[in-house]
Amino acid sequence: MSQDTYCVLGNPVEHSRSPWIHARFAELTGQDLSYGRQRIELGQFAQDIAALQAAQCRGCNVTVPFKFEAAELAQHLSPRAQLAGAANVLSLRADGIHADNTDGIGLVKDIEHNANRPLAGQDVLLIGAGGAAAGVLGPLLDARPARLVVVNRTHAKALDLVARHQTLADRNGCQLEAPPIDQIKGDFAVVINATASSLSGAEVPVPASVLRPGSLALDMMYGPAAQGFLSWAAAHGSQGRDGLGMLVEQAAEAFEIWRGVRPPSAQVLAELRALL
16 A cells, blocks of 8 residues: 655745654654655646646645645635635545645644743734735634734735634634734734745844833744844844744644644654754
8 A cells, every 4th residue: 555645835845844844743653654845836836736636645735825825726625724815734635625724723832832922811913914924813813812913014915814804803802903014003922923024034024112021022934034033033132933833833733634643743843943
C-alpha cells in the first residue's frame, strides 16, 4: 500500500519548516505519510491543485499568497474558513476539496498557552488585512479581548475585514475597530504583525506608541524574516515573539484534521526551537 502524501504550497516556500514539523508529528504518532513542499507560480494555483488531486495527494497546507484562492477553489468550507474567506488547509477527498483555516486557533494557542498571555479582556492590535489577518481575526475575537483594532495600509481592506466579523465581535462583547493606520488611538497589551512587511524588509507600519512596557509583540513570520519586527519590539521595551509557535500549533490542527490524531505540539515546538 502506498504512503499517503501531503505538502505545503506557497511562493516563496523554500524556507518552510512544515515538512520537518509534519515528519516529526508522523514519527511521534506512528502515522505513515510523506510531506513535501511545492512552489506555486502566480496564476497557477488551480492547475497545480488539480495535478495534486490527479497524483492522489491527500492534502496540503497553503501559505502566502494563495490563502484567498484556496478558499475560492474549495467545494466545502469549514465555518472558520468561510468567515475568513481564506484557507490554509486543504483536504483533497473523493467528494471534492475541503478547506479549513487553522491559522487563528494556532495563533491563539501559541499566545495563550506557549507565551502564557491570556487574551480575554485585553487590548489587541492586528496589523494587516490580507489572508493571514483574515485567518486569525475570528479566533482572536473568540478569545474575548476587550478591544481589537485592525489596521492596514489600504484602509478599505481593513474596513471590509472588520465588517465581515462585526457580528462575531458583538456576540463576544468585543469592541472591534478599523481606524486609518495613522490614527490609531491608545496602546495595546498584544500587537500582532500579519503583514508581509517582514518578508520585504520594510519598516514596521505602525508607530512605537502602540506598545506598552511589556507588551507582547508577535510577528507571524519566523526566522530572519521576523527579525526586524522583533528588534523594533525589543528596542521599545516589549516582549518580541516570532511565528514559530503559531506555525507548529496550526500544523498540529491540520494534522488532526487529516489524520484524526492529535500530535504533541509543545514537544515539537521545543525541539524545533532547539534545532534553529
